[in-house]
Amino acid sequence: MAVLSLLRRRSTEPYKLKKKSNSSPPPQQRTTCLPSFSILLFILSILFPFWYFSNLLLTHSLHLCISSRKLSSHNLYCIPDATTTLNTTMNINTFIDPDEQERISAIKDVHNLLQTIRSWASNTSFTNLKSCEGRAIYVYDLPPKFNKDITSQCNDMLPWMDLCEFFSNEALGQSIHNLGKGWHNTHQYFLEPIFHNRVLNHPCRVHDQDHAKLFYVPFYGGLDVLRWHFKNVSTKVKDSLGVELLQWLGNQKSWQLNGGKDHMFVLGKISWDFKRSERQWGSNFLSLDKMQAPYKFLIEREPWRMNEIGIPHPTHFHPHSDEDIIKYQSKITNSQRMNLVSFAGAARPDAAENIRSMLIKQCMNSIGDCKFHDCASRGCADPEKVLTLFMESEFCMQPPGDSPTRKSVFDSLVSGCIPVLFDPFTAYYQYPWHLPEDHRKYSVFVDQEEVRNGKVNVIEVLKKIALEDRKEMRRYIVYELMPRLVYGDSSSQFVKFRDAFTVVMDNMISKVTSSSL
Template sequence: MEKSARTCYDNHHLSFIFLVSSLLLLCSLLLCYDFATNHAVTFSSSNTNVVAQNPYPDPCIGRYVYIHQLPPRFNDFYLHNCHLLTIGSDTPNMCPYLRNSGFGPEISNSQGVFTDHSWYATNQFTLELIFHNRMKKYECLTNDSTLASAIFVPFYAGLDVSRFLYHSNLTERDSSGRDLLKWLAERPQWGKMWGRDHFLVAGRIAWDFRRQTDKDSDWGTKFRFLPESMNMSMLAVEAGSWRNDYAIPYPTSFHPSKDTQISQWQRKIRNQKRPHLFTFTGAPRSESDGSIRGKIIDQCRASSLCRFVNCSHGAEKCDDPSNVMKAFENSVFCLQPWGDSYTRRSIFDSMLAGCIPVFFSPGTAYSQYKWHLPKNNRTKYSVYLPVKDVKQWNVSLEEVLLGIPKAEVFAMREEVIKMVPNIVYADPRSKLDYFEDAFDLAVKGMLERIEEVRGAIRSGRDPSIGFADEDHYRFTFSDNYS
C-alpha cells in the first residue's frame, strides 16, 4: 500500500513538473513576440542571438492606402445633383449612368452579344465613381494614415469640371479645385511628403485640367497647374505630357464579379467567327486638324472587307454597347486613329471583343497605358502604321492587313484575349480570386511610383526634381520602346 501511494505521488509530481516546464516554454515564446507591433523581438547577449520569426507576416505591408474623408461637396454632391452635370450634347443627363456604382443601367443580351449579366451601359466619364467604389473595398485600407503607403483623394474632378467646360467664368471653373487643395494642405497627412504620396483619379483626359492661360475662351480648369496639385499624382483615362500624370483604361461595359465570367467571355471571343477583316467605329474629323480619320473612312467604305460604323449625328447607335461590341466581335482588326485627343474608349471596347487594334500614333496607347498593356512588345498584340503627315499618307490598309500571315494574326488575337482582365474594372460588390483587373494594376503602379519617391527622399535627393516636369517626348518612341 505504501509503495502504491509513493508511485502515485511520483506520477503526480512528474506531471506537475512537465506542466510547469511547458508553461515556461510557452511564456518564453510569447515574450519573443511583440503583439503591439506585430513583429518578432530579437534578444541579444554576448554569446547568442535568438530571433523568433513572425510566421504570419502582414500581407498589406507596403500596400496600405488611406482614403481622405472629403467634405461632400467634392464628391457626393455630384451624385445628388447629377442633373447639373453636362458631359456633352450626346449625354444630356448623366443621372442614369451614375447608378450601380457608376456602371450605369444593366443591359440585356437581346442580340446574343454578351455571355451573362455583368454588362452595363457604362459611360466613359464615370471612372472616378467606379474607382472610388472599388477603393472602398480595397483589401489593404487603413484608418491610420501613418501606416499608409499612399493617400487616396476621392475628388470627382471630371464630374466637377463637366459643369463648367462650356462656361466662361474662370473663377467659378477653378473654385472647386482651389478649395480642395486648401483643404488638403491643412490636413496633417499633407506634411508627411507634402502631397507626393497623394493621388486622385479623373474620368476625363488630363488636358481638361491643364488650362494654359487665363483666357475665357481656353478649355478646362487650371487645377493641375496649382502648386499643391503639382505635388500630387493623377490617374486619368489619358495622361498629359507631365510626369505626374498616369493613364489607366477607360471603363468598358463589362464588369465581372467572378473569375469564371472572365474565362467564359475569353472562350466566347476566342471562338468567335469574324467575317470582316477590319472595322472602324467613329465619326469623321476635319483633316485640317491633322486627323487621319477621313482617309480611313474613305478606305473602309471602298473595301468590301471593312465595316464602317458611322457615329456622327446618331447615324448608328454608337452609345449602345450591343451594337458596338457586335461590330468589334465580327472583325479581325479594329482601326484606332486619334480623335479629339490621342486616346479613345474604343481601344478598350475593341480589345475586349478580341479585335486586334491598329494604331497610328504611339500616343494612342503605347506611351499611355504602361501598367496595363505590354511595355516592349507592341507588335505582339497590335499593328502600328505611323502617320507623320496626313496629307502624304497613302498606305493601303487592306493590303497591309491582308499581308499579315495567319499565324501572326492568331498569335496577336490570343495576346489581346489574354489581356482582357487587365482592361476591365470588376464589380466592387464581389472579388476576383485569380485575375488582377485594371484597378488592381493601377493601385500597384501608383504604390510603386510613390515608393520610388520615398527612395529618393531616403537617399537625400530632392523629391521635387523631375516629379512634375513636362516631358515633351513622352508620346514619341524612346530608343527602348520602338
C-alpha cells in the same frame, strides 16, 4: 517617311518641348567647317536626318504625331523616337540642326520616363495578401461638395443628354443583358466614381491616417470639369473647387507630413482638361503648385510628367470574379470574325489634318473587307451595336479623335479585335503599367502621314497579315492583356487575375513602401 512639322513655340501649347541649354551648339561650332567641305557638309546635313529616321522606323521605333482639335487646332506635331544613343564618334551637331536635336532629346526623355514608371510595377498582388502591415491605404472622407454633390447634377452636366442613368449600379451604368453577365452601359468619363467605389473595399484600407502609407483622394475633378464645359461661366468658377480642395488638404496632417508625395488622385478626363490654355477649356487644377507632388492617374497623361500615369478608359465589361473572366475569354476566342476590318467613328470635317475621312473612304471602297459604323448623330450611343461589330472583326481602326487617346481602343481590345493605331501617342506612350512595351504583340501601327499623303491603303496592308499572326495576336490580347484592362465591379474578388484597378493599387503600394519620400 513622315514629314516633321515644327512645334509652335507658345508657353501655353500642350506637349511643348522643353528647351535645353545645351541643345544648340554655339555659333562658332557651326561656322568652323573648312570651305572645301562646305558643299559636302550641306548635302550630308540634308541626307543624314532622312537616313537616321528611316533606320528608326526599320528597327521598329516610333515617332510621335499628335493631331487634336482641342490641343492644337490645324497643327500637326511630330517627333521621332530617338531610342538610339547619339554619342557616336562623329560630331552630330554638324549634321542635325538644333530643332532636330531638341526633338530627339525630348522623345528620349519620354522614353526614359516611361522606363522609370515601368520599373515601379509590382508582381505582387496585395489584394490577395492576408496581412497589409506596412501597406495600408487611407481613403479621405471628403466633404460631399468634392464628389457626391457633383454627381447630383447629372441631369444638367451636358446640354444634350441626361447622365443620371450612368450613375446606376455604382456608376457602372445600366446592365447590357444581351452581352452577358458583367456588361454595362458605362460612360467613358465615369472612372472617378468607379475607382472610388472599388477602393473603399480594398483589403488594405485603414481608417486611421497614422497607420497609412498611401493616401487616396476621391476628388471627382473630371466630372467637375465636365459640368462647366458647355456653360458660360468664368475661369474663377471653373477653378474654384480644385483650389478649395487643396486648401482643405493643406490642413490635413497626413498631407503636411510629406507635402502630398504619398497621395494619389484618379481623374477621369485627359490631362489637358486640367491645364487650361488660352482656349478657356477646362480647369487649372493640375497646373497648381500643390498638385505637382502627388501621383495623378488619368485616361490620357502628359508625356513629360513623371508622376502622371495613364490608365485604361473604363470599358463596358466589369467582371466580378475569375470565373467571369475565364468564361468571357472562351466566348471571345471562339467568336466568328466575319469582317476583316471595321471602323466605328465619325468624320472630322472641321479638322483638315484628321485622317478619319480618308479611312472612311478606304473602308467604304473595300466592299466585303471593311465595315463602317457611322457614329455621327450619336450613332454609337448604343454600346451593344459597337461591341458586336468589334467582336465580329479581325482588326479595328483606331485613329485619334478630339485628342490622341481613344476609349474605343480598349473596347476593341476587350472585344478581341486587334487595334490599328495611327499615332503612337494613342497608346504606346500612355499606359506603361497596362500595355507592354512591345506594341507589335497587340496592335498594328500605320503611319498617319502615309495615310494623309495617300501613300498607303490600310485595308490592303491588313490583308497581308497572315492568319496565324492574327490568331497569335488575338490570343495574347484575350489571355494576357484583357484581364488587366477591365475594371471589376465594386465587390469583385480576383485570385488568378489582376484587373486594371488592382494593377494600379498594387504598383502604387509597392512604390510608396519601397521609396523614401
